[in-house]
Amino acid sequence: MLEFKEVRKSFGPLEVLKGVDLTISKGDVVVILGPSGSGKTTLLRCLNFLERADAGSARLSSLEVDLRNATKKEVHAVRQKTAFVFQNYNLFNNKTALENVMEGLVTGRRIPKEAAREKARRALDKVGLSDKLDAYPVQLSGGQQQRVGIARALALDPEVILFDEPTSALDPELVGEVLGVMRQIAADGTTMLVVTHEMQFAKEVASRVVFMDGGVVVESGTPEDIFGRPKEERTRQFLRRVLPEEYNYSI
Amino acid sequence: MLEFKEVRKSFGPLEVLKGVDLTISKGDVVVILGPSGSGKTTLLRCLNFLERADAGSARLSSLEVDLRNATKKEVHAVRQKTAFVFQNYNLFNNKTALENVMEGLVTGRRIPKEAAREKARRALDKVGLSDKLDAYPVQLSGGQQQRVGIARALALDPEVILFDEPTSALDPELVGEVLGVMRQIAADGTTMLVVTHEMQFAKEVASRVVFMDGGVVVESGTPEDIFGRPKEERTRQFLRRVLPEEYNYSI
Amino acid sequence: MIEKYFDASYIWSSFPQLLPFLGVTFLVAGLSVLFGTAAGLLLAAAKLGQSGTARRLADGYTTIMRCTPSIVLLFLVYYGVPFLAGQFGLNLHDVHTAVFVVITFTLQFAAILSEVARSAILAINRGQYEAAVSVGLSPLQAYRRIVLPQAAVVALPNFANGLIALLQEGALAYTIGLIDIVGKANLIVAANFNAHALEVFIALALLYWVLSILIGQFFGFLEKRLGKGRRTVKAA
Amino acid sequence: ADEDGVRKVKIAYDQSSKPMSWLDENGNPTGYDVEVMKLVDEALPEYEFEFVGTTSDDLLIGVEQGKFQAGVKNAFWTEERTKKFLYPEQFLGLSSAGLVLRKEDEAIKSLEDFASAGYSLAPIAANNAQYTVIEEYNLAHPDNQVKLKAGDSFTVDVVQWVNEGRVDGGVMIEGPFEKQVTAEDGPYHHLKDEVVYNEFAVIKTWPLFNRNEKDLAAAYDGAIEQLKKDKKLEELSEKFYGRNLFDVLESAER
Amino acid sequence: MQQSLNIPFLIETFFTALSGVPVTLAVTAVALLLSVPAGFLLALSRIREIPVLRELAKVYVSFVRGTPIIVQIFITYASVPLFLTAFFEKYGIRANVYEINPIWYAFIVFTFSTTAILSEVFRSALATVDRGQLEAAWSVGLTGFQAFRRIIVPQALVSALPNLATATVNLIKATSLGYALSLQEITLKAKVAANAGYNYIEAYIDIFLVYLILCMLVEFAFKKYEQRASRFMVRHA
Ligand SMILES: Nc1ncnc2c1ncn2[C@@H]1O[C@H](COP(=O)(O)OP(=O)(O)OP(=O)(O)O)[C@@H](O)[C@H]1O
Ligand SMILES: Nc1ncnc2c1ncn2[C@@H]1O[C@H](COP(=O)(O)OP(=O)(O)OP(=O)(O)O)[C@@H](O)[C@H]1O
Ligand SMILES: [Mg+2]
């Protein structure tokens, strides 16, 4: 269970989050859609305390935290329960792909090294990177880096995974595979919050879709609701340009 | 006109480009498709000498260069005629959005500062960033950074633009806009080589589609040919998983 | 003209006299680097941390320590510490001079190292820290496992600058009667009534050069090892 | 004071001021000043001297601060210095100062001659007693001054500098000159026909006591008076300076 | 402490020491002005792995950085005049080597040593800049030189400045070694003044104060510059 209440965040004079409320049930896959700059990344970052919110609180199963004034301990507790897939990957530059995945397991979760290695290997295998275990991030292509980032989060078995455009660098073939992996994990009860620009993705995996714009949640509902019967004019406008006639182009 | 001949590149034991040939006419928009790690980025980088190829040559209108042994002058000449949109943006960290776009104009092309500023402003306007002119890269969202990268390349009015997944971080609304801008520039005679994972994009703007895998060009042709009548089994396989039934999902 | 004053045999005969005093040089530099690095890291942490007071204190400390000539600092410690201790009834007049020298250089090296460390840590993209805490590392673990190893590569050349300077600063200890190799060289020169000082100092320079080459090699090796996975502006 | 009534005192000495005081190759303090103080120690059963080698600067600060009870560094007497240090009644020794000159300048016998010739002088370490001698000469002869420069104690090799032509003259004391040039095995024996040594002054040197050490100074006075009577100091002068400077005691200006 | 300070002397000598500041600053300024570009080029030759130059740079750094400055001063001051005299004689140049102002030796020695230090400072700083920045600069048509001047160096400066500040402050303090050349700088002047009355404590206090003031000003300037240079890193508008 994940719940945001009244999350606010400004950068100087720029108000990026203007009070965001969001409730996600355990095992749900919630997709956040929204134009560039609407505050999607910032929202995820606030939950993980990578950015200190100006106001608001979050609840993670039994753990309720004030996003502005959380103590060090609370912050650490939240981070232990969550995993983050970064928009720009942020792989550890000084570690190989395998070590990138192992790090959180060994140092963060205190899993014995051998078990962690096995786990990391399986995670990388799932995203098709068995042949790049010992490559450093600089030796990986964009899509390969992104997949290491995904594997790193998955291997942690967290309660909640925050994905920030996890498939932007992947070819559609891989998107399909990653999608499969995510579906399976969701079925195992992991809650997922996914920022994405891929409508297809949203339609296929989301149990709920949230549309954000200008720092607020404009509308949220099932994919059928949002794509089929959007209530708000802004949503309709976004979708109109996003899912044009041509999308039904048949091959 | 842009032509690659027999481009080869290995990283240590890993052969990434195994002899790539490609010919692109002036004003063409060629889209390169292919799975992650197939060497797409490496190909673009070799043309711009960001990576020294092991063998091969390229021709850029009247300029013929050996990709392995080009002189400093030739390298600079090629770079002056081309622009690159990086997969990971690579914005100049110490410059604002506006300065990022101006840099190549003022220092590289020796355009007077005022004219350059005007030009840069227009380019940023085209990608919807008029309100972020003075923001530094760290202050921009992923999509905003990517758009600055695009504007930076467009503003140069080069003969050839090399795009490496230029819309990966953009929401579909913006993809549409950027697409429009690209179409217009193509109409003005700029040659474009675009690596992308967005099939839609390929279908809509490409004058030719190239499918790469394992360091070679597997197949190339018009979008209709490639998507409608792929000749090679590998292409068919890729497209089958990429354009599944659901793509025709109607809202 | 030169051969009138220069006699290379003095170079060779100086080595056996100088070498035994290398131990003092190493001891002073080694201990100071050890303690200074530990203190310097704490200072750097204070400078990069949230607390404004801690930051100002650390900044002030650095300014004063960096700006005080070593010889003055040495006198301050050598005379000031026993004096202060005396106020509390402690007699430190018989403590070995080496202790004061080590305290002095520790204080100074800490200040220099704090700036080396601060600049190196700032050079590491914040995303690295963020990724580390996002996989459940505590901030301390994130620094120890991810940020510091990368910062170390950046810091190494500057650290070597400081370390080598410290090896030479040991010469100052001579001022209060602690004899290291520079001090010994001075004594040899004095014993010759300043004749053939050039040869003695050349011998000293050669010794230092060898040390410096060894240190350079070692740090080069460390840089290579720790620098795995780095993609810098090097190599065109 | 110790339980057996013996008081340990620290006597600092300049460890690189051969032949007045230095630390020899075996790590033992020696030199004229040090050896005299050793004799004083022997004569004073109620005191036990510990010799601490250091530099001139530290010696001065240390004695002033009380870290050392006394120090020897070939110090001269000046009025001003008595404000900082306790000078005893009895001087410690004599020090000769002479000009090292090129053979052709043999005729220059005094600082006046040297100054009149407009010659350049090798730098003298600012904390060296010789510096004071020249400085005082300059104060006394404002219109015929020697060009005095301060420098480093280790880097000026007077004999070489003069012979090389880097400077026209330098100040030295006799003993070292003897050992470098006159002695058969001296490093500059080959220059014996090119440089000369002309003495221009003999000066008394003093130990410096911390201002609170009146008793120690008095004890020193008693002991050294006896040593002088026993001609012990003359022996040491002979030993370290190659000459009994007490022969010319009357000519000592101070 | 035990003795009371000689206050009039303390005050008077403060100004004596202060009068040594111009010499100190002259040596510092000349050494910095020459060694910043020289150190940068050395750093580049190592980063770009230019064959012979890179090895030479390594040897240079190991020697000049590795040996005490006072020893370098001594060796230079003792041997250069000898060589020069021999040289002048051979070619019949009529010049007196010993009339060269010793400050020239200081310029040379301090420039050389600071170059070695700075080359390492710059090498480390340049390596903090991601290669992508250089690639982007090339891709918009900048030459390598332009890329360094406009993009790489301004970013490298952020991590270079704190160490540059240390090097500068150390240089200022090291100029006191000029006493070996009889340079009329701060330390020597104060110590000469101290000799007559053995007022060394006061002299050292004055030396302390003068360097403290001087170095604090320099440090302050560097701090301000660093703030300016790292503007682009602030995450908040
Ligand atoms: N550190 C910062 N300082 C100032 N402004 C910032 C900062 N970080 C983000 N912003 C601004 O906040 C807004 C929201 O940014 P955010 O990264 O949350 O957008 P986003 O919804 O993730 O967009 P995208 O889809 O492009 O990644 C943007 O307009 C951005 O310019
Ligand atoms: N510097 C390097 N050292 C070693 N291997 C490298 C290096 N750069 C790329 N590679 C490898 O070369 C292959 C091709 O990389 P490239 O970046 O060209 O792929 P791509 O087609 O752009 O993939 P993507 O769609 O994921 O960006 C990958 O397997 C990658 O691991
Ligand atoms: Mg984002």
Ligand SMILES: [Mg+2]
């Ligand atoms: Mg790529």
